[in-house]
Amino acid sequence: MSDISNCPACRMDHTYFDGTLNVCPDCGHEWLEGSEAETQEKVACDSNGAPLADGDSVTVIKDLKVRGSSMVIKRGTKVKSIRLTEDPEEVDCKIDGSSIVLKTCFLKK
Numbered sequence: 001m002s003d004i005s006n007c008p009a010c011r012m013d014h015t016y017f018d019g020t021l022n023v024c025p026d027c028g029h030e031w032l033e034g035s036e037a038e039t040q041e042k043v044a045c046d047s048n049g050a051p052l053a054d055g056d057s058v059t060v061i062k063d064l065k066v067r068g069s070s071m072v073i074k075r076g077t078k079v080k081s082i083r084l085t086e087d088p089e090e091v092d093c094k095i096d097g098s099s100i101v102l103k104t105c106f107l108k109k
Contacts, residue, residue, distance in 0.1 A: 004016065004017055004022050004033070005022075005033065007024035007026065007029055007031075008029070009029040010024060010026055010027040010029065012027070014026055043088060044084050044088040044104055045104060046058060046104055046107045047061055047104070047105050047106065047107060047108050048108055048109070050108075050109045052082065052084065052104065052107075052109065053084070056081075056109060057078060057079065057080045057082075057109075058082055058091075058107040058108060058109055059076060059079070059107065059108050060073055060074070060076065060079065060102070060106060060107060061075060061106055062075055062106050063075050064102070064106060066098075071096075071098070073100075077095065079093045079095060079107070081094075082107075085101065088104070089104055090103060090104065091104060091107070
């Protein structure tokens with residue numbers, strides 16, 4: 001089969017090599033193998049794909065049970081002044097005085 005990786009822009013696997021560049025027919029993205037995949041840095045994004053930054057305010061989109069506690073973070077809870085972590089899928093924040101790490105897939109800007 002094909003040794004070409006998935007498209008770095010849309011992650012689809014319908015890519016092909018046209019002689020000079022790898023091409024994704026789904027989104028039209030063109031790239032050299034190994035050039036963008038290695039240099040592209042992951043950015044923390046919310047559930048809608050909006051990029052997050054330190055100090056942003058976000059809203060929880062789903063009721064979340066906190067492990068090791070009887071606390072539940074209700075849907076619609078506003079979280080102010082988030083801090084990004086090394087993992088782009090997690091943010092650190094304070095809710096009701098407790099420091100908690102939340103997954104970005106449960107947040108929206």
